[in-house]
Amino acid sequence: MAPNKPSIVFAHGLWADGSCYSKLIPVLQDEGHEVVSAQNTLDSLEGDVDAVRRALARVSAPAILVGHSWGGFVITAAGTDERVAGLVYIAALAPDAGETPQDLIGKYEAPPLFAHLDAEDGRLWINRDGISDFCGDLPEAEQRLVWATQGSAAEGVLGATTSDPAWRTKPSWFVVSKHDRAVNPDLQRFGARRMGATTVELDSSHVPMLSQPEAVLNVIRSATASI
Known part of the structure; x- marks a missing residue:
């Protein structure tokens, strides 16, 4: 393992788990990075920030945090950790x-996915008929796998806040998904502009790390090369 290569810690979104980065992790490991994908509970922001910090403790510093969707909210809070050198947002929320x-x-038109969510016992799930709004540019078999492995988000996370956004003091990169039906692409652009992120736009659904992994890898490579 090359000691001068930054580590990479991933944070996943609300209807996912760490396997959503399965097309990125082996490549980055082969390129000499220490990589961990935090398994977020999706119960609370505090719990998911703790999961990321535990993951940071398993790798060498400095580290790049990579957050998809809700994971962007998580790395915004967790990224103030002194071990973190940069932030990569993928189709993410950046508060x-x-x-x-x-x-x-609420800043932009509600994404179509939100019409296909079930609320059960205080948790949010994607209906079967909503999975195409989440990952419609994947082959059908991969869409079924994404649906089957989805996490269930606690409704309370939608009211979470952070007081010290890491992007104010750490360099950031942003992958905007132009055909996203889960997080409005204009909201992604707003977040990227506000933080002054180095931005790449892809013709992808909400899951470019699965549908266009090489393009996302190139953004992560740019981030690690700058540290």
Whole structure:
């Protein structure tokens, strides 16, 4: 393992688990990076930030945090850790101090996925007929796998806030998914502009790390090369 290569810690989104980065992790490992994908509980922001910090403790510093969707909210809070050297957002929510996911989502037209969610016992699930709004550019077999392995998000996370956004002090990169039906692409662009992120736009659904892994890898490579 080359000691001068930054480590990489991934944080996944609300209807996912760490396997959503399965097309990125082996490549980055082969390129000499220490890599860990935190398994977020999706119960609370605090719990998911703790999961990322535990993952940081398993790799060498400095590290790049990579967050998809809700994972962007998580790395915004966790990224103030002194071991973190940069942030990569993938089709993500990127809050400023005091903003909730509901606040951000409300800035633009509601994405189509939100019409295909079930609320059961305080958790949110994607209906079978909504999976195409989540990952419609994947082959059908991969879409079924994404649906079957989805996490269930606690409804309370939509009201979470952070007080000290890491992107104010750490360099950031942003992958905007132009055909995203889960997080409005204009909301992604707003977040990227506000933080002054190095931005790449892809013709992808909400899961470019699965549908266009090489393009996402190139963004991560750019981030690690700059540290």
